Amino acid sequence: MPALDNTFLFVEPMQHYLNYGSTILHQIVGANKNPSQTIVELIGSDATPEKALEQLTSLQPIVFSLTGHGSETTTSLECTAKLVNTESPELELFKDKVISLVSCLTAQQLGPAIVDAGAVAYIGYKEEFWFFIGDEAGTTRAVQSPFLAAYQFEASLLHGKSTSGARTDQLAKYDEEIAYWITGDGKNDPYGMELARILEMNKTNSVFLGEGYVTPSPSPTVMVAGASSIPFALATIILGVLIYRELKQ
Amino acid sequence: MTKELVSNWFSKLPENEKDLPLLLSDGLAYTPRTAYNEVMRGSPVGDKLQALIETGRFGTTTEDEQAIAKTRLEQWLKQQPDKPLFATLSNKTFTPSQLLQEIQQETPIGIQWRNNEISHMKNIVRLR
Numbered sequence A: 001m002p003a004l005d006n007t008f009l010f011v012e013p014m015q016h017y018l019n020y021g022s023t024i025l026h027q028i029v030g031a032n033k034n035p036s037q038t039i040v041e042l043i044g045s046d047a048t049p050e051k052a053l054e055q056l057t058s059l060q061p062i063v064f065s066l067t068g069h070g071s072e073t074t075t076s077l078e079c080t081a082k083l084v085n086t087e088s089p090e091l092e093l094f095k096d097k098v099i100s101l102v103s104c105l106t107a108q109q110l111g112p113a114i115v116d117a118g119a120v121a122y123i124g125y126k127e128e129f130w131f132f133i134g135d136e137a138g139t140t141r142a143v144q145s146p147f148l149a150a151y152q153f154e155a156s157l158l159h160g161k162s163t164s165g166a167r168t169d170q171l172a173k174y175d176e177e178i179a180y181w182i183t184g185d186g187k188n189d190p191y192g193m194e195l196a197r198i199l200e201m202n203k204t205n206s207v208f209l210g211e212g213y214v215t216p217s218p219s220p221t222v223m224v225a226g227a228s229s230i231p232f233a234l235a236t237i238i239l240g241v242l243i244y245r246e247l248k249q
Numbered sequence B: 001m002t003k004e005l006v007s008n009w010f011s012k013l014p015e016n017e018k019d020l021p022l023l024l025s026d027g028l029a030y031t032p033r034t035a036y037n038e039v040m041r042g043s044p045v046g047d048k049l050q051a052l053i054e055t056g057r058f059g060t061t062t063e064d065e066q067a068i069a070k071t072r073l074e075q076w077l078k079q080q081p082d083k084p085l086f087a088t089l090s091n092k093t094f095t096p097s098q099l100l101q102e103i104q105q106e107t108p109i110g111i112q113w114r115n116n117e118i119s120h121m122k123n124i125v126r127l128r
Helices: A019-032 A049-059 A089-094 A110-116 A141-150 A152-158 A163-182 A192-205 A220-248 B003-012 B032-041 B044-055 B062-078 B096-104 B108-125
Strands: A004-012 A038-043 A061-067 A074-076 A082-085 A098-102 A121-125 A130-132 A206-210 B023-025 B028-030 B086-088 B092-094
Touching: A004 A019, A004 A049, A004 A152, A019 A038, A019 A061, A019 A141, A019 A152, A038 A049, A049 A061, A049 A082, A049 A089, A061 A152, A082 A089, A089 A110, A098 A110, A098 A152, A110 A121, A110 A206, A121 A163, A130 A141, A130 A192, A141 A152, A141 A163, A141 A192, A152 A163, A163 A192, A163 A206, A192 A206, A192 B108, B003 B032, B003 B044, B023 B044, B028 B032, B028 B044, B032 B044, B062 B096, B062 B108, B092 B096, B096 B108
Parallel strands: A004 A038, A004 A061, A061 A098, A098 A121
Antiparallel strands: A074 A082, A121 A206, A130 B086, B023 B028, B086 B092
């Protein structure tokens, strides 16, 4: 069964500091989704390997995205439970899909294995992915910033961009966030030095593999076409009313 | 050569960056603030430092770059509150002093920070 356009699966564990990322991913999904899309989010205690694999099988999402702790060969979900490694037969479930792993180190071996298993694209990190925990999750720009940059890829895919367009947007978002902490409003923030360096490292270590032409959510074109016919319909109705009045007199 | 470029560059920097060593001339390291003062005084070393800033270089060999990067990280991290500030998506957390240990022991994490600091220094000296 092929992956289905406009279908997204997001996995958002909360423990072991993963709430710092999952909270932002949840907000980004909420702000960027549209009614033509089928979106499933596995949050907190639902973010288990069993449920993720079950949804991958039954939903066949074109995009699979997670926040999780990772290594060169493995990525994990809630309570650091392993989802897959480079040898897992479940890698087959990634075939024809766009896979985003906001995890450490997976671009070294797991990412290439995912593409070898037939994924159309993979995005992840080849070294440690850093984030700031000096404030509570989701409460300040400092804790949000690394994930706002990372999840720009998902935001752009939800907006109908191709995989290469979303990757370009993500790199631009990294530059925007870095500029905020070096020359923008955050440059003299007590933690500005931390954030500038964290974002620089994450940007340098981010890796995109696979095809750039895939557009997981092509529906906005249809919506634009539909929207552009509304003024024409209104003009036709108004004209009809005017002609009716003229004829009546 | 114009002092205005150096002045604009200096004013754009975050305050905390102004007192970290950045430029090397004749074996001595200069922070942006000391470099700015030398340039404004029009001293001989100021001319050399101005040339480095204008060309976006910091005048060091690879070994010197690594040494200055380490010094910068040490100076900065020692000033930070010693509570967990940093985390990774490989399930690790660090206080500034724990991160400093990684840098001093040149672990893979320490090397990641040191190498990034060299890139960061390039971004800072080329800021316009």
